[in-house]
Amino acid sequence: MAGKTISEKILSAKSQRDAHAGDLVICDVDYAMATDGSAPMAIDYFEQMGGRVLDPQRVVFVMDHYSSGAHQTTLALQQKMREFARQHGIAVHEVGEGISHQLMLETGRTRPGGLLVGADSHSVTGGALNAFATGVGSSDLAATLICGRIWLKVPQTIKVVLDGSLAEGVYAKDVALALAEMLGADGAAYQTLEFHGPGTAAMEIDDRIVLSNFSVEMGAKAGIFPADSRTFDYLAKRTTERSEPVAPDVDAHYGREVVLDVSKLEPRVARPHAVDNVSTVRGALGTPIQMVYIGTCTGGRVSDFHQTLSILEAAGRIAPGVQLVVTPASREVENELQQDGTLEKLRELGATITVPGCGSCCGTAGPIPADGVNVLSTANRNFKARMGNAKAFIYLASPAACAAAAVTGRLTDPRDLMS
Amino acid sequence: MQIHLESRARVLGDDVNTDYIIASTRKKESLDPQVLKQYLFEALDPLFAESVKANDILVAGKNFGCGSAMEIAVTVLLAAGIKAVVAPSFARTFYRNAINNGLIPVECDTSGIKEGNGVSIKLTEASVSVSNTTTGQELIGNPFPAIMLEILQAGGLVPYFRTHQDFIVRSA
Numbered sequence: 041m042a043g044k045t046i047s048e049k050i051l052s053a054k055s056q057r058d059a060h061a062g063d064l065v066i067c068d069v070d071y072a073m074a075t076d077g078s079a080p081m082a083i084d085y086f087e088q089m090g091g092r093v094l095d096p097q098r099v100v101f102v103m104d105h106y107s108s109g110a111h112q113t114t115l116a117l118q119q120k121m122r123e124f125a126r127q128h129g130i131a132v133h134e135v136g137e138g139i140s141h142q143l144m145l146e147t148g149r150t151r152p153g154g155l156l157v158g159a160d161s162h163s164v165t166g167g168a169l170n171a172f173a174t175g176v177g178s179s180d181l182a183a184t185l186i187c188g189r190i191w192l193k194v195p196q197t198i199k200v201v202l203d204g205s206l207a208e209g210v211y212a213k214d215v216a217l218a219l220a221e222m223l224g225a226d227g228a229a230y231q232t233l234e235f236h237g238p239g240t241a242a243m244e245i246d247d248r249i250v251l252s253n254f255s256v257e258m259g260a261k262a263g264i265f266p267a268d269s270r271t272f273d274y275l276a277k278r279t280t281e282r283s284e285p286v287a288p289d290v291d292a293h294y295g296r297e298v299v300l301d302v303s304k305l306e307p308r309v310a311r312p313h314a315v316d317n318v319s320t321v322r323g324a325l326g327t328p329i330q331m332v333y334i335g336t337c338t339g340g341r342v343s344d345f346h347q348t349l350s351i352l353e354a355a356g357r358i359a360p361g362v363q364l365v366v367t368p369a370s371r372e373v374e375n376e377l378q379q380d381g382t383l384e385k386l387r388e389l390g391a392t393i394t395v396p397g398c399g400s401c402c403g404t405a406g407p408i409p410a411d412g413v414n415v416l417s418t419a420n421r422n423f424k425a426r427m428g429n430a431k432a433f434i435y436l437a438s439p440a441a442c443a444a445a446a447v448t449g450r451l452t453d454p455r456d457l458m459s
Numbered sequence: 460m461q462i463h464l465e466s467r468a469r470v471l472g473d474d475v476n477t478d479y480i481i482a483s484t485r486k487k488e489s490l491d492p493q494v495l496k497q498y499l500f501e502a503l504d505p506l507f508a509e510s511v512k513a514n515d516i517l518v519a520g521k522n523f524g525c526g527s528a529m530e531i532a533v534t535v536l537l538a539a540g541i542k543a544v545v546a547p548s549f550a551r552t553f554y555r556n557a558i559n560n561g562l563i564p565v566e567c568d569t570s571g572i573k574e575g576n577g578v579s580i581k582l583t584e585a586s587v588s589v590s591n592t593t594t595g596q597e598l599i600g601n602p603f604p605a606i607m608l609e610i611l612q613a614g615g616l617v618p619y620f621r622t623h624q625d626f627i628v629r630s631a
Contacts, residue, residue: 080490114487179615179617186625191606423502425484
């Protein structure tokens, strides 16, 4: 029998059997996470199922989808979460602490070889730290609260080999968009994307997070990186728990192999209303942009705002008529940006800075675009109405390309502002 | 187990995401599917919600239910009276949520089914068959994995868990 992929190894270990792609296994879950977008329904399912929480230490609730100043309805949902968490001894991250996926990384809960399920599709983000992390609905999450386990079909794996290193002005987000363009919105359905190659090794954790996060936009069940010194450096600051890094066998069987020379990549943009409706930024130059959004679980980390600021500062302004909204992915990110002066400078340039969380991404906790507005965003989804207005048009790009558009008021190749 | 559904097809395209089924922003108003069903597919077709009839069968293109894993995308369809969705492929989170709530997701080629055609779905332990009663076309659906059949047979994950309090896999 052929060797195993990272997914096959993690799911074998967690199910205590010799599992291969296609097998159906029941796995022990290291952490189960739910947000204010999913926990309230999970609580309802849980109560109907009539159980108890098996191990509250392995459950995390995060309030990231709705702001504190939202509707009474959502405030009541958050209150329901707090009450349930208090009764059952579950850890809660409050409104303003950040996006669940970022917090699962920052708090050291996501570790190599771990199995994490989150009641939110972007739970795949955890793959950046060599964990098998995947999204489920509220009912599955409720079941995991009760039994500590989840059934999974062991996925086939697509090996993604990134060759070369990124050129100036080209970022992980451009790689993610290039993959979406190559594979399509369902090109990795029911499968894992496993990232390899020199381009992968060279990537900072912040960049790996972008690719893992975006893997679900191609339908993937997980988007996993091997563990290396960058992984262990990131973890050293966050946890003393032992981790069990997992590498694939040399003779692992992959369903498909995709090779991408990232040194030849150009900045890219996903156009309305589909993540795989991708072109180069050059191919869509000049499209007017009235709102720029920099944040989310894809593009709201410190390096993203540093890239943003460097482009805005070089130009010295935001174009008249452009609304720039900035949302740090977490309070930790916000604090770092506060301490190094980035937030103050962004504010002086005219940016609106909002509370860490999902913000404007899904139209639930931040500024919403007006009718007819073209938005350029660092997010991962551009579905019609995604940001809360079906009459707005959402484009997706790297933080640098977003900053470039904020400077000019139209879609601009960031390299043109960088020399 | 034997499930037989027969009704008219409501045809949708490829990559219909869960935000198109029900916009996440509507969750600010309510999580009650009986309230939210008035907004069903509003971004795709503002007239859909008033024209949907109980037992209509959704017939979609590839990757149905992609995007957010939000489970109201399933409960709102059920509230609107839809009991089955037929599509060549589903996003995995939607598929799981559907089974867990007793909405039947059938994977099969849907290219020959047009809006308003009659559709019949027959489901047993061993087979999934779909026929277009307007054209007479017979289609074979992909079978359900054993655990999904059991959850579906139990009536969804809530009754399944009320009985088992755990996931049970019977050896094949």
